[in-house]
Amino acid sequence: MGAFFVEGNLTLATDGWDTFWSSATSDEVLVAGDGQRNSTLDRFWREQLERVAADARVIDVACGAGSVARQIVQTPALCVGVDLSINALSRLDQLEQGITPVAADSSSLPFPSQCFDFVFSQFGVEYAGILGVLECSRILAPGGVLKFLSHCKDSSIQKSVARDLLNVNLTLTSNFFPAAVQLAQALSSREQDQINAAAEVFNPAEQEVRLGAKIVPDNFAGYTYLGLQKLLRQWEQHEPQDVISWLNAMRHEAESAAARLTTMQSAALDDEALKEINQALSEAGLPLLEKREVASVETNMLLAWELSQCQ
Ligand SMILES: C[S@@+](CC[C@H](N)C(=O)[O-])C[C@H]1O[C@@H](n2cnc3c(N)ncnc32)[C@H](O)[C@@H]1O
CATH class of the missing domain: 3.40.50.150 (Vaccinia Virus protein VP39)
Incomplete structure (x- = not known):
């Protein structure tokens, strides 16, 4: 450079x-x-x-x-x-x-x-x-x-910004990321009690994202939701720490996208x-x-x- x-x-x-x-x-x-x-x-x-x-x-x-x-x-x-x-x-x-x-x-x-x-x-x-x-x-x-x-x-740009912002915010306000990290940690412990407790927290958050956001692969909530579903289905093939790192990276991306979309709206x-x-x-x-x-x-x-x- x-x-x-x-x-x-x-x-x-x-x-x-x-x-x-x-x-x-x-x-x-x-x-x-x-x-x-x-x-x-x-x-x-x-x-x-x-x-x-x-x-x-x-x-x-x-x-x-x-x-x-x-x-x-x-x-x-x-x-x-x-x-x-x-x-x-x-x-x-x-x-x-x-x-x-x-x-x-x-x-x-x-x-x-x-x-x-x-x-x-x-x-x-x-x-x-x-x-x-x-x-x-x-x-x-x-x-x-x-x-x-x-x-x-x-x-039309502002209309799509508003839709994207709602979609991204849903992943942030629904407790989706912390609950998913907790579930990944519980799954890696293989303790059924821990898994059940984590699933109880994760399920409502997952449902909120699934019902509230339009789940298509090319919007943020959809990409994150479907990505996590895939990881959970193939759980045995992944290192738990990799799944947690992926979730943390997605959360960081969601926060920065929300900030960017908010400035686009106010500009x-x-x-x-x-x-x-x-x-x-x-x-x-x-x-x-x-x-x-x-x-x-x-x-x-x-x-x-x-x-x-x-x-
Ligand atoms: C929507 S993008 C447009 C970029 C480019 N003009 C284009 O059309 O591809 C907005 C750009 O404005 C920049 N930006 C935002 N606030 C700024 C500021 N106060 N001073 C300079 N650049 C700024 C951002 O970093 C970003 O690259």
Whole structure:
């Protein structure tokens, strides 16, 4: 891994994003059902990025693994990707796309004012709220372009975030993990009394997850529930400690997913939030943001808000 700049006393991401980037199977945050890149987003950014001039200085704010910046065809004079997650930036760095990774919080960007010609963010700047937008606006050079695709309330993404959050939370609030660990310990003791006592605690928790969550292999509760069922069926083939380690890892994953999904929900903008952002921009003497709704080309459902600054 190459070196990258870390701004001052950076507090590492604790909201689940760093864990997400350490284990994500894709470098894209939002993929279609078949695991492919999202065609609506690709089309949107292709049109924006076509206009990037060879001498432009561009920045992808809250870039993750550079899903957007990686689509720039003609290498600009300077291309920076900023994110709070070191794991995201390590991925970006490994992809070697000529994007300079910078670890920083979007609410305090370590760049002089007016030093970028194109400032953009996909599902990122809104995590830092008003301060993030003010910072992006501050670093934009006169005549430059500022373009965000942002989470918005009532979008199809937010609906699926709400479903995922309910599903993950169920595994955490139902006593499922502690009861499953207790059961694994009892099974390994081979003491029937201990097994019966542990099963009495585990069964209601198991039932709560099974009845409350939609148990399909590709949602979290389903994956965990079915995974545990399989382990219990083939109990003799596993070391008890491995089963307990797996359960602890799944619990950690559930906690970090719940944190990440919660920040995704609270980052989503509505008209009131946009009004507050524009109020802050106006007070700082900066141009306001204009919104346009972006719908999925496949489903026609609301996907995001396009936010642009009118120069
Ligand atoms: C939904 S992901 C989007 C990543 C990327 N833009 C993409 O579309 O693939 C949100 C990203 O914002 C980053 N992030 C969250 N809060 C941030 C902050 N205050 N400053 C910088 N990055 C932040 C997370 O680490 C994560 O990589």
